[in-house]
Amino acid sequence: MTATVHHRETEIQGQRVFYREAGDPARPTIVLLHGFPSSSAMFRGLIPLLADEFHLVAPDHVGFGGSAMPPVGEFEYSFDKLTEITSELLDALGLDRFAIYVQDYGAPIGFRIASRHPERITAIISQNGNAYQEGFTPFWDVLFAHAEDRAANEPAMREMLELDATRWQYTHGVPADRLDRISPDTWVLDQAYLDRPGNKEIQLQLFWDYQFNVESYPAFQEYFRTHRPPALIAWGEHDEIFGPDGARAFARDLPDAEIHLLDAGHFALETHGPEIAALIRDFLGRSLS
Known part of the structure; x- marks a missing residue:
């Protein structure tokens, strides 16, 4: 039977927050946290593959997708603030215990929630969601230069907000025989959101x-060591944004982590969605029993 996916919104801290929801709330919950430059649309294929067995909630971060997009001067665009919004959304939905699936930007948000409220986390699924210095590649050189000198490096950063860069995030590292699995709708939709007036300033x-x-990584790692949450690391091995050493590094603090390096790039769900869904079913079936 095809799962029904509900597209909903609520207000958190005066901001509209859009989220997708599917599955029976009485079943184990997975909170799906998307990355840049995407939205909960990145989970459009995964949610129906899991909704018969799990309850799934996938919010859009403020500034992304269908959620509110207040101007930079009217909202604190920081990962701490996005974490606050997400935490309050989960409270509003009455989600006391849940697994988190994190990718890219979703990782520092999800790991903040987990490290601050370890009692609420049943398991962690990281798909190219970094928590270690080893995960950084040369891709990050310009971003860290921007952190040091915004004005001098802003032109290079703006190039990362254009269509060629958005398309590259989906296609780099993807085997030639799987490129035709990636719908152009992915980068066209993401770029449409990026091109909204004011959004590039947010990004x-x-x-x-x-x-x-990065400064929070030691706290994330301490959480891993102390609480030992069940962890599934399903990582696109050819990702040029967060490299595979970032996946392997989880084993240092989570020796029981199940690490799978997939023949994929940064957005591994686009080419390996059924494989990742099967890994999740098997992993959570054992971890939550």
């Missing part, structure tokens, strides 16, 4: 704020 602010995620 530049979050690029700058990313440096504080």
Whole structure:
């Protein structure tokens, strides 16, 4: 039977927050946290593959997708603030215990929630969601330069907000025989959101704020070591944004982590959605029993 996916919104801290929801709320919940430059649309294929067995909630971060997009001067665009919004959304939905699926930007948000409220986390699924210095590749050189000198490096950062860069995020590292699995709708939709008036200023602010995620890595790692949450690391091995050493590094603090390096790039769900869904079913079936 095809799962029904509901497209909903609510107000958190005066901001509209859009989210997708499917599955029976009485079943184990997975909170799906998207990355840049996407939205909860990145989970459009995964949600129906899991909704018969799990309850799934996938919000759009403020500034992304269908959620509110207040101007930079009217909202604090930081990963701490996005974490606050997400936490309050989960409270509003009555979600006391849940697994988190994190990718890219979703990782520092999800790991903040987990490290601050470890009692609420049943498991972690990281799909190219970084928490270690080893995960950074040369891709990050310009972003860290931007953190040091915004004005001098802003032109280079703005290039990352244009269509060629958005398309590249989906296609780099993808085997030639799987490129035709990626719908052009992915980067066209993401670019349409990026091209909204004021959105690129939002993204530049979050690029700058990313440096504080790195400062939080020791706290994330301490959470891993102390609480040992069940962890599934399903990582696109050819990702040129967060490299495979970032996946392997989880084993240092989570020796029981199940690490799978997939023949994929940054947006592994686009080419390996059924494989990742099967890994999740098997992993959570054992971890939550």
